[in-house]
Amino acid sequence: MTDERTESIGMRESALFDRNVIHEIQRKAREGIYDIRGFGAKRKVPHFDDLLLLGASVSRYPLEGYRERCNTAVTLGTRFAKNPIELEIPITIAGMSFGALSAQAKEALGRGATAVGTSTTTGDGGMTEEERGHSEKLVYQLLPSRYGMNPDDLRRADAIEVVIGQGAKPGGGGMLLGQKISDRVAQMRDLPKGIDQRSSCRHPDWTGPDDLEIKIGELREITDWRVPIYVKIAASRPYFDVALAVKSGADVVVLDGMEGGTAATQDVFIEHVGIPILSAIPEAVDSLKELGMHRKVQLVVSGGIRTGADVAKALALGADAVSIGVAAMIALGDNSPEYQEEYEKLGSGAGYYDDWHEGRDPAGISTQDEELGKRFDAELGGRRLANYLRAMVLETQTLARACGKSDVRNLEPEDLVALTIEAAAMARVPLAGTKWIPGLDGKTG
Amino acid sequence: MAAAEQTVEQVDLSRSTVRELNQRLHDAADGGPQSWRITHPNGLHAIGAGINAPLELEIDGHVGYYCVGMNKEATVRIHGNAGVGLAENIMSGTVTVDGDASQSAAATGRGGLVVVRGNAAARCGISMKGVNIVVEGNVGHLSGFMAQKGALVVCGDAGEALGDSIYETHIYVRGSVAELGADCIEKELGEFHTAELTGLLAEADVDANAADFRRYGSARKLYNFNIDNADAY
Numbered sequence A: 001m002t003d004e005r006t007e008s009i010g011m012r013e014s015a016l017f018d019r020n021v022i023h024e025i026q027r028k029a030r031e032g033i034y035d036i037r038g039f040g041a042k043r044k045v046p047h048f049d050d051l052l053l054l055g056a057s058v059s060r061y062p063l064e065g066y067r068e069r070c071n072t073a074v075t076l077g078t079r080f081a082k083n084p085i086e087l088e089i090p091i092t093i094a095g096m097s098f099g100a101l102s103a104q105a106k107e108a109l110g111r112g113a114t115a116v117g118t119s120t121t122t123g124d125g126g127m128t129e130e131e132r133g134h135s136e137k138l139v140y141q142l143l144p145s146r147y148g149m150n151p152d153d154l155r156r157a158d159a160i161e162v163v164i165g166q167g168a169k170p171g172g173g174g175m176l177l178g179q180k181i182s183d184r185v186a187q188m189r190d191l192p193k194g195i196d197q198r199s200s201c202r203h204p205d206w207t208g209p210d211d212l213e214i215k216i217g218e219l220r221e222i223t224d225w226r227v228p229i230y231v232k233i234a235a236s237r238p239y240f241d242v243a244l245a246v247k248s249g250a251d252v253v254v255l256d257g258m259e260g261g262t263a264a265t266q267d268v269f270i271e272h273v274g275i276p277i278l279s280a281i282p283e284a285v286d287s288l289k290e291l292g293m294h295r296k297v298q299l300v301v302s303g304g305i306r307t308g309a310d311v312a313k314a315l316a317l318g319a320d321a322v323s324i325g326v327a328a329m330i331a332l333g334d335n336s337p338e339y340q341e342e343y344e345k346l347g348s349g350a351g352y353y354d355d356w357h358e359g360r361d362p363a364g365i366s367t368q369d370e371e372l373g374k375r376f377d378a379e380l381g382g383r384r385l386a387n388y389l390r391a392m393v394l395e396t397q398t399l400a401r402a403c404g405k406s407d408v409r410n411l412e413p414e415d416l417v418a419l420t421i422e423a424a425a426m427a428r429v430p431l432a433g434t435k436w437i438p439g440l441d442g443k444t445g
Numbered sequence B: 001m002a003a004a005e006q007t008v009e010q011v012d013l014s015r016s017t018v019r020e021l022n023q024r025l026h027d028a029a030d031g032g033p034q035s036w037r038i039t040h041p042n043g044l045h046a047i048g049a050g051i052n053a054p055l056e057l058e059i060d061g062h063v064g065y066y067c068v069g070m071n072k073e074a075t076v077r078i079h080g081n082a083g084v085g086l087a088e089n090i091m092s093g094t095v096t097v098d099g100d101a102s103q104s105a106a107a108t109g110r111g112g113l114v115v116v117r118g119n120a121a122a123r124c125g126i127s128m129k130g131v132n133i134v135v136e137g138n139v140g141h142l143s144g145f146m147a148q149k150g151a152l153v154v155c156g157d158a159g160e161a162l163g164d165s166i167y168e169t170h171i172y173v174r175g176s177v178a179e180l181g182a183d184c185i186e187k188e189l190g191e192f193h194t195a196e197l198t199g200l201l202a203e204a205d206v207d208a209n210a211a212d213f214r215r216y217g218s219a220r221k222l223y224n225f226n227i228d229n230a231d232a233y
């Protein structure tokens, strides 16, 4: 889908009104409605690519690749839960709803994650047998909609995640359009088939941090204090929100940056609300440190994590683990060139396809269509995901060893420099080759 | 029944913790006392949350937030008032409050019956998914917000934005309605609904005549997005 046209003299594309903007104005004028889509932010924002790791040399020594151990295991939920979650790798699978994804795709996420010793997460729509059955460690989300919420699933979950926000849409509710509401999805959500489902943006039975603390108390009572309780927030005011989550009794804080993926959200929301994860992690870590809770309440971060380099840099900034959504879908087979022709028929292309809300995904992943769903092989998808996760972990270890770390979580801000002034200011690490951290004039927070 | 099975287990919450009580109530699913009397609840939170057995509970006094949250099968009577989120996400069983209930009573409930003898505050039955709720007094604003399934019976008056963005819940109100929410309209009280209402009033042990109620439900205009309805959002 590369555009063959090139600019010639006398045909100058406006930076403000580029072809995408013009196309969108024309579409809005025709249809009178905003654009809804899946995927994460497509605009360029300061990200982990704007940071570099400083390898070891004379002043510190590296570890031998392939020989010296570099630990990747991490335990989440050590604060209050009787049974914290022990992960073999610091990469988890983010919450993606059954409804947004096919049952087969959910199964594949479980298979892949379990093969490498990490956790998967349910989503807005409840827990399916497929994912419970194939996920050794499953995190059960409690969302404002409470679709499918029930105490039996709470009791068979390995952790509970109270979802307050999602990076793609801080302050927004969920959306599952009618075309994806099959009989099974409708039945799980107690709604008629074929109607749009607008999940609310606020929880129905609590408002504010004082209530949240009591709500978390109730969840602990129902589960006899066995499992960890995570609180997931969208990155917007992380310094304060993390403090309030900790005050409310969270065992783990999940922080999702504005780059974070979604199954269906207004484009204007995806691109214009929230802050990049790069800028959110230092604020969150500051907050945890001030409360004496860094590493005691674990921090899981997400939003555009693609490679072991992203993982290493997120950990270096102080996260305990990361979480992936879009990358996991791509690993399963979404946007695969195998379906190029069919993506084109949908007016898109492999590598561009983001109409996950429409339910016509040729790869059988973001769909409830039975025929499309059958195309997707959960076993194969699971293997691909496991391969991808293994490769990312190897990358992370390679970088950690190069920095002389025997545990990936020993990476630290001191191992990082920034390539741009923006990234230096946001990540609070010096601009490469300088001692300059813009904005850090003795103040934090 | 053997005499032992009929004994009522007494728990005084001024001497024992909610945690101890709840653990015992959960363990009772595998055998143990079936009848419980709880004293000095003193507004404590999450009393009886997560019960998973057909127990009988009498609670003497006022309870805090999320009393018997997510109840399955138990029959519970609260001789007092209830805090926020009474019987939230109830699955089955019956919960009766002699006094008033605070906000979000029976929120997201998926089955069973919740009866409030006094008034229920704002957001009663918010996002309800199959529970039946009978309130003898009034309900506050935004009651039945995004209500999906089940029935909400209000013997007194209803506050503003009743049934806003409602799906398939049946709402019955005997008194006045301050204002209907988006997409909520008055509907005819036909035979089917009269029978449903009569049944619920009897089940809740409320002396009222179904013919005195009006029925409200969804106009179903917001079910699929239509740009012409944008002002309703």
Ligand SMILES: Cc1cc2nc3c(=O)[nH]c(=O)nc-3n(C[C@H](O)[C@H](O)[C@H](O)COP(=O)(O)O)c2cc1C
Residues within 6 Å of the ligand: A038, A039, A040, A094, A095, A096, A097, A100, A101, A122, A123, A124, A125, A141, A163, A165, A166, A167, A232, A256, A259, A260, A261, A262, A263, A302, A303, A304, A305, A323, A324, A325, A326, A327, A329, A356, A366
């Ligand atoms: C298809 C899809 C469905 C999602 N569904 C949910 C959901 O149900 N609940 C939730 O909290 N987040 C949901 N998310 C957001 C993810 O949990 C996560 O925050 C995000 O994908 C992380 O960013 P990344 O996709 O760039 O890795 C969804 C994301 C995607 C891509």
